[in-house]
C-alpha cells in the first residue's frame with residue numbers, strides 16, 4: 001500500500017533532567033550487561049535467549065520474531081562469541097547457525113557503543129547472493145530495534161551506486177567478489193576500525209574458488225578483530241585458520257558426537273537408476289508427488305535449463321521453477337521468493353541453492369546428479385528437515401556410482417537406505433523429448449549442451465571411485481534426452497572440478513588439440529597453419545563443444561547439408577537452425593557476412609586452401625590512400641562502411657601536424673635542428689643527460705605541486721566531514737532525548753515502514769534540498785523507525801508509540817506495512833536507511 005504522509009510536528013524543548021536520567025539509565029544497563037557477559041559461564045547449557053546477557057534492543061528483536069529457546073549451537077557458541085572469542089562453529093544444517101553469529105554481531109557492537117561515525121564494525125561474508133540476502137533479512141528482523149546501519153553488498157547494481165551508500169555502514173553482509181571490489185575501489189569505505197569478521201559457510205568461502213579473493217579481503221582488514229566461522233561441514237584445516245589469523249579459536253562442534261551428520265528428522269534414500277533412465281524416473285517422481293514441495297539438484301546450469309524447459313513442455317501438473325548462476329539477479333530473487341511462498345512446486349537448481357538457503361517446508365530433496373563430495377550431499381539434503389521439521393531426500397545413482405558413493409556417505413556418518421522404483425509407475429518421456437527436440441532446435445541445442453556439460457562434470461571430478469565416465473551409457477543417455485546423435489566431447493587433462501568451476505566459461509573444457517583429433521580419438525598429423533578469419537573463430541566459438549558425430553555426417557565436403565538418411569538437403573532444416581551451414585561469400589550473394597549470421601568455413605575439415613582461394617575471388621579490395629591499409633570489401637556491411645566518412649577515417653592514415661612561422665611559412669611541428677647548431681651545444685650524450693635532468697626536475701616540481709593540492713583538498717574534505725558528523729551527533733543526541741534510540745533495521749513484512757516509505761522520504765529530501773550537505777544533514781535527521789506489529793509487549797508498545805511520534809515529527813510516515821520482496825526493495829531500503 002502507498003505510504004501516507006503524517007503531519008510534521010514542532011520539536012519539543014528538551015528537558016535536561018529527563019535527558020540526564022535517561023543517560024544514566026542507559027549507562028547502567030550497559031555496565032550491567034558488560035558485567036554479566038564477563039561473568040557468563042560458558043560451560044553451563046543455557047535454554048532460553050532470556051538467560052543470555054543481551055541488550056534491550058536485541059531482546060525485543062528476538063521476542064518480536066518469536067525466538068525464545070536456544071538451539072544447541074546458539075547455546076554453545078553465543079556465550080563464547082559475546083566474550084569476544086574467535087569461533088569455529090559446526091552444527092547440522094537447519095540448526096540455527098545464522099542467529100549464532102548475528103546476535104554476537106549486534107551485541108558486541110552495541111556494548112562498544114558503536115555509532116554511525118565509527119564506520120564499519122562487522123563484515124559478514126556469504127558464498128552466494130541468495131544466502132547474503134537471507135542473512136540480511138534475518139539481521140533486519142532481529143536487529144530492528146538497534147540503531148545500526150546495515151547494508152547488502154552483492155553486486156547486480158552499478159558499483160558507483162553501491163559506493164555512494166557504503167561509507168556510513170556499520171554492518172555489511174556481502175559476497176566476497178563484490179566486497180573486494182569495494183575495498184579496492186571505494187575510497188569512503190573505511191575498514192581500519194572493523195571489530196568482527198564472520199564467514200558463513202566458512203569451508204566454502206575458504207576453499208579454492210574464493211581463495212584469492214578472501215585472502216585479498218583479509219589483507220585489507222585489521223589484524224586485531226574477532227572472527228567467527230560457521231558451517232555444517234566446518235573446516236579444521238590449520239592452513240585455513242592461519243589465513244584468517246584466528247586467535248586461539250573456540251571449536252564449537254555440537255553434533256560431532258552424534259550418530260549422523262544429518263538432521264535426525266531427515267529420511268534419506270537412494271535409487272539406482274541407469275543414466276539413460278534418470279529423466280524418466282524424475283518425471284515419474286514429479287507426477288506422483290504433485291502435492292509436494294521439491295528441490296531437484298543437478299550439476300550444471302545447462303542441465304537445469306534443459307530439464308526445466310523440457311519438463312515444462314510436458315506439463316506435469318505442478319509449478320516448475322529453475323535457478324542457476326547465469327540468471328539475472330532480479331530473476332533469481334524472484335524465483336527464490338516464489339519458491340519460498342509456494343505450497344507445491346518443483347525447483348530445479350544447481351548447487352547455488354545447496355548451502356544455507358532456508359526455504360520453508362521443503363518436502364523432498366532430489367539429487368538427480370551425484371554430488372561432487374559428501375559435504376555437498378550434506379548441504380543439499382539440508383534444504384529439507386530444517387529446525388525440527390521432517391523431510392525426505394532421494395539420491396539418484398548410476399550403477400557405476402553406487403559403491404563409491406555409499407562408501408563415502410558411510411564414512412561421513414550419513415545414514416541412507418536403498419529404495420526401488422516401482423516399475424509399473426515408471427513413465428517414459430524419451431519419445432516425447434525426441435519429438436520435441438526434432439521440432440524445436442533451441443531445445444535440441446539445450447539438450448546437447450546439457451549432455452556435454454553433464455559428461456564433462458563427471459569427467460572432471462576428482463573421486464574416480466565414483467565418477468567413471470567410461471562406464472556411462474552415453475549413447476543411450478543422449479537418446480534419452482531426445483537428441484538425434486551423441487555429441488562428441490574432448491577433455492582437458494589434469495583439471496579438477498573446483499578449478500574448472502572458477503575458470504572463465506570460455507576456457508573450460510576446450511582441448512588444445514581439439515581441431516586435430518579424429519573421431520576415433522586418434523591424433524591426426526598437424527595440418528598446415530591456415531589463415532583463420534573471424535568467421536572461423538565465430539564458428540569455433542559457437543560449436544566448440546557441440547561438434548557432434550552426427551553433425552559431421554550432416555555436412556558434405558562442399559558444405560551442403562545431408563539429411564540423416566543420406567539425402568541432399570540444400571537448405572538447412574528448421575530444427576537444425578543452430579547448425580545451419582551456408583556457403584560464405586558466394587559470388588553475387590546479397591546476404592553476405594553479418595557477424596551474427598550462420599556462416600562457417602570448412603567445418604567439415606575439407607580442403608582449407610581451396611576454400612581460401614574461392615573466397616579471395618569474391619573479395620573486392622579498395623585502397624583509400626597510399627599510406628593506409630587497404631580496406632577489404634568482403635561484405636555488405638563493409639560496403640556500407642564506405643559511405644560513413646567517420647568510420648573511413650581510420651583507413652585514411654594520420655595527417656601531418658604543421659605549424660606556421662610569423663611569415664606564414666609552413667613547417668613540420670617537429671623539425672630537426674640544424675646539425676652544426678646542435679653540436680655547438682655540446683656532444684649528443686651530454687645534451688641527452690642534461691635534457692633528461694631538466695625534464696625530470698620539471699616533473700618532480702609539478703608532482704610536488706599536485707600532491708600538495710590533493711592533500712589540501714583531502715584535508716578540507718575531512719574537516720567538512722568531521723564538522724558534519726559533529727553537528728549530526730549533537731542533533732541526534734537531542735533527538736534521542738526526545739524519541740529514544742532509532743532502529744535502522746526492519747523486517748521485510750513486519751515493519752511499520754518499508755522500502756517505499758524510506759525511498760519516498762529520500763526522494764522528498766532530494767527535491768526539497770539540492771545542496772548536498774544540507775540534504776545529508778536532513779536525511780540523517782530523518783532516521784526511519786521500524787516497529788513490530790506482532791509484539792504485544794507493553795514496553796514495545798510504548799516504544800512504538802514514541803518512535804511513531806518521533807517519525808511524525810521528523811518525516812512523513814506511512815501507516816501501512818510495505819512488503820519487501822525484491823532486490824530493488826532491499827536496496828531502496830538500504831538507501832533510505834543510509835540517508
Ligand SMILES: Nc1ncnc2c1ncn2[C@@H]1O[C@H](COP(=O)(O)OP(=O)(O)OP(=O)(O)O)[C@@H](O)[C@H]1O
Pocket residue numbers: 067068069070071074091092093094095096097098099231232355356357358382386387
Ligand atoms: N532459536 C530458534 N528458535 C526457533 N527457530 C529457530 C531458532 N534458531 C533458528 N531457527 C530457525 O531455524 C531455521 C534454520 O536456521 P538457520 O538458517 O540459521 O540454519 P543453519 O544452521 O544456518 O542452516 P544451514 O547449515 O543450512 O545454513 C530458520 O528457519 C530459523 O528461523
